[in-house]
Amino acid sequence: MSETTMPLSGVRVVDFTQVMLGPCATQMLGDFGADVIKIERPGAGDLSRNFFGVSTEEAMNNAVFASLNRNKRSIEVDTKSKEGRAIVLELVKTADVVVDNFRAGVMERLGLGYESLSEINPRIICASGTGFGPQGPYAHKGGQDVLAQAMTGVMEKTQDPSIPKSIYPTTLCDYSAGMHLVQGILAALLMREKTGKGQKVEVSLYDSMIAMQMQEAAQWSKHRDVLNWAAMPLTGVFDTSDGALVVVGAFKANPLQDICNALEIDDLSPDYPDLASQRAKKPFLQAAFRDALASNTTAHWLERLEAQDLLCAPVRSLGEALADPQTDINQMLCPIEHPTLGSVTLVGSPVHLSDAPLVVRHVPPRLGEHNQEVLAEIGREVLDPAAE
Numbered sequence: 001m002s003e004t005t006m007p008l009s010g011v012r013v014v015d016f017t018q019v020m021l022g023p024c025a026t027q028m029l030g031d032f033g034a035d036v037i038k039i040e041r042p043g044a045g046d047l048s049r050n051f052f053g054v055s056t057e058e059a060m061n062n063a064v065f066a067s068l069n070r071n072k073r074s075i076e077v078d079t080k081s082k083e084g085r086a087i088v089l090e091l092v093k094t095a096d097v098v099v100d101n102f103r104a105g106v107m108e109r110l111g112l113g114y115e116s117l118s119e120i121n122p123r124i125i126c127a128s129g130t131g132f133g134p135q136g137p138y139a140h141k142g143g144q145d146v147l148a149q150a151m152t153g154v155m156e157k158t159q160d161p162s163i164p165k166s167i168y169p170t171t172l173c174d175y176s177a178g179m180h181l182v183q184g185i186l187a188a189l190l191m192r193e194k195t196g197k198g199q200k201v202e203v204s205l206y207d208s209m210i211a212m213q214m215q216e217a218a219q220w221s222k223h224r225d226v227l228n229w230a231a232m233p234l235t236g237v238f239d240t241s242d243g244a245l246v247v248v249g250a251f252k253a254n255p256l257q258d259i260c261n262a263l264e265i266d267d268l269s270p271d272y273p274d275l276a277s278q279r280a281k282k283p284f285l286q287a288a289f290r291d292a293l294a295s296n297t298t299a300h301w302l303e304r305l306e307a308q309d310l311l312c313a314p315v316r317s318l319g320e321a322l323a324d325p326q327t328d329i330n331q332m333l334c335p336i337e338h339p340t341l342g343s344v345t346l347v348g349s350p351v352h353l354s355d356a357p358l359v360v361r362h363v364p365p366r367l368g369e370h371n372q373e374v375l376a377e378i379g380r381e382v383l384d385p386a387a388e
Helices: 021-031 083-092 116-122 145-151 172-195 205-212 214-223 257-265 275-280 284-294 296-306 318-321 326-327 371-377
Strands: 012-015 035-040 072-076 097-100 127-132 200-204 234-241 242-248 310-313 333-338 342-347
Touching: 012 021, 021 035, 021 072, 021 097, 021 127, 021 172, 083 116, 083 127, 083 275, 083 371, 097 296, 127 145, 127 172, 127 234, 127 257, 145 172, 145 205, 145 242, 200 205, 200 342, 205 214, 234 284, 257 318, 296 310, 296 333, 318 342
Parallel strands: 012 035, 012 097, 035 072, 097 127, 127 200
Antiparallel strands: 234 242, 242 310, 333 342
16 A cells, blocks of 8 residues: 555654664554654664674664564664754654653653653654653663563462462563553544644553553452452363363353363362352362363363363464464564565564555664665755764
């Protein structure tokens, strides 16, 4: 499709973000058609360019960086220099959105906060993703996914008290906060159509994790009861003779009876007819399930569980999930050819618009790849990011 008909065509984003929270947000804006100009530190760039600790061109365009930075253009700018700041301000005059995920107050110290930028462009939207928010006792604390897991109660919950607390093994907080950042930016763009004015958009890892626990928080606030979906008595992950599967014993009139029927064991539901009695006997119930499921294959038990209309699934590796036909049918694989990485498959967009399919207009950029191109657009011919 034509770039001019994409949802965010004509929207320019000046992107100071790095690592994940911000880049996953600005990549989605780019996927929707925005012109995303990635501002990067001269000679180093986004921290994730140096993910492997080797500053070669190949390493600086590694798969981790590539996964978050398609549909962007990169320029090197020293924002602490007079020349660099002048370049940024010229870009802001032409921009609709400025995005950062620095610690609270960094953009203000650079003279690039909302109050300053709105003076030169009243329509500008300044969107920030921080660790804990712009105010409060943790405002200037370094924000990071694992810290947010720990400080919001996410890490404290486990499937069973005997299981040690651990780090959730993917970037749950960064991604959710990044998607909240996209929502805020889109809402601000819509509001600007009504008012003609830009505004500030603020999200944090901390808030996103609190929000993700909205059910648990309401239950705790009202009843002082810990709602832990992973600890429900009829739910668990169980080994089979050739793998593992997960069973969710819920959302049915008598899930315990159905599980027992599927596993070909005595019906335990008359003895444990309600959630309270099932919670009290969880170790016994789970042991009965575990013994039965270990006796046959994953495929065997999935067939029997699904015949009882029980929620169940095999436990698979990421590689297996990526190879599943469903992943391809859902257009979640995005193969590209990169000048230094070669062939690489990225994850596509989880948001599917019938009239605006994902188009890779720009492969993940090399550091400073678009220096002269972008500068020419704002009437500058020479880039000297270190000039004072």
